[in-house]
Amino acid sequence: QVQLVESGGGLVQAGGSLRLSCAASGRTFNTYSMGWFRQAPGKEREFVAGISWSGGSTYYADSVKGRFTISRDNAKNTVYLQMNSLKPEDTAIYYCAAALGSSIYRRATAYDYWGQGTQVTVSS
Numbered sequence: 011q012v013q014l015v016e017s018g019g020g021l022v023q024a025g026g027s028l029r030l031s032c033a034a035s036g037r038t039f040n041t042y043s044m045g046w047f048r049q050a051p052g053k054e055r056e057f058v059a060g061i062s063w064s065g066g067s068t069y070y071a072d073s074v075k076g077r078f079t080i081s082r083d084n085a086k087n088t089v090y091l092q093m094n095s096l097k098p099e100d101t102a103i104y105y106c107a108a109a110l111g112s113s114i115y116r117r118a119t120a121y122d123y124w125g126q127g128t129q130v131t132v133s134s
Contacts, residue, residue, distance in 0.1 A: 012036045012108050012123040019104060019128030022096055026132070030091040032106030032125055040064070040084040043109050046091045047118060048102035048130075058104070059091060060114035069114045074100075096132045103127040 013035040045060040059080040082089040107121035
């Protein structure tokens with residue numbers, strides 16, 4: 011069982027930055043690949059970024075590539091999403107998720123555990 015708690019969301023102006031954190035419970039954090047997803051009002055949940063269990067591999071949605079960076083600290087059981095050059099279209103609830111295994115998954119259904127989400131609002 012893994013429990014995930016996101017933090018770091020908020021209101022920021024376009025062009026600004028935020029860093030999201032996702033703290034995981036449990037002693038087996040380093041056996042899970044991690045992902046960040048987001049869901050805007052009226053839209054489906056979409057993949058944002060993923061990272062392998064070792065942190066050696068990452069993958070990004072085209073919409074955030076070059077602006078967002080995913081990282082993890084297995085000693086702290088935490089995964090991060092650094093978001094730079096934010097745009098109004100980045101406004102959404104951001105969720106972190108954990109998938110048992112080493113691969114990076116873009117499908118939400120591949121993930122076993124989810125956090126409660128944190129709101130990110132980017133004003134123009």
